[in-house]
Amino acid sequence: MSPPIRPAGPDDHIDVMRLFDGALLETDPDRIKQQLLGSRGCILMAGADRPLGAISLSTDGIDDRPTDWADAVHVSAIAVRSSRRGQGLGRSLLRAAAEWAAPRSLSATFDDRVEGFYTACNFEIEARGGRLWGVRSPGVD
Numbered sequence: 001m002s003p004p005i006r007p008a009g010p011d012d013h014i015d016v017m018r019l020f021d022g023a024l025l026e027t028d029p030d031r032i033k034q035q036l037l038g039s040r041g042c043i044l045m046a047g048a049d050r051p052l053g054a055i056s057l058s059t060d061g062i063d064d065r066p067t068d069w070a071d072a073v074h075v076s077a078i079a080v081r082s083s084r085r086g087q088g089l090g091r092s093l094l095r096a097a098a099e100w101a102a103p104r105s106l107s108a109t110f111d112d113r114v115e116g117f118y119t120a121c122n123f124e125i126e127a128r129g130g131r132l133w134g135v136r137s138p139g140v141d
Contacts, residue, residue, distance in 0.1 A: 002088070003052055005096040008045040010036050015051040016043055023079035031076070032056065041073065044096050046080075046089055053080035055093040057100060072135060073101035075108040094121045098136060106136040 008016055013036055020027045034040040040060055046053040056077040075097065080089045098106055109131050110118060118125060122141070123134030 002092050003047045005044050005046045005092060007038075007100075008036055008043040008054065012036065012043070012045055012051070016045065016054050016056075019051060019054045019079040019081070020056070020077050022081070023077075025077045025079060027056065027077050031058065031060075041076075042100060044093060044100065046093055051081075052084050053089045053093050054078070055097050057097055057106075072105040072107035073097070075106055090117060091121055094136070095141065098138065098140075102138045105138055108134045110134065 013033065016032060016036065017029070031040055032043065035043045035056060041057040043057070044055050045051050055075060058074040058076045078090060078093060108118060108123065112132060115125060115132055118134045121136065123136045125132050125134045
């Protein structure tokens with residue numbers, strides 16, 4: 001059974017930062033705080049008693065994304081505890097993110113190490129400026 005996924009709030013700040021830091025992700029602490037308060041996007045967290053994964057969704061504009069993705073909600077970070085990787089939790093977080101973002105698309109930037117994950121999650125991917133960019137249209141599962 002998949003763990004519950006819920007919007008994270010200010011009381012989850014430490015747990016969210018530990019997840020993202022543990023995954024060695026560069027995050028903006030001020031943006032994270034604002035997302036936990038419900039502005040500039042949101043953060044969704046998996047797990048009831050113990051946080052198992054989280055995804056940070058940004059509604060801020062990203063200057064260098066393709067113009068046809070300008071309205072997309074951007075996945076600025078996603079992390080799953082190492083003990084839970086490969087069990088579909090990341091895909092569940094992305095599905096929940098797509099539901100939260102609807103009717104907008106999701107966009108993400110990433111490197112080739114995780115390209116297979118984003119492809120499996122139905123992102124259309126293109127190389128741009130040394131990074132990979134992906135977009136997931138609403139209603140795709």
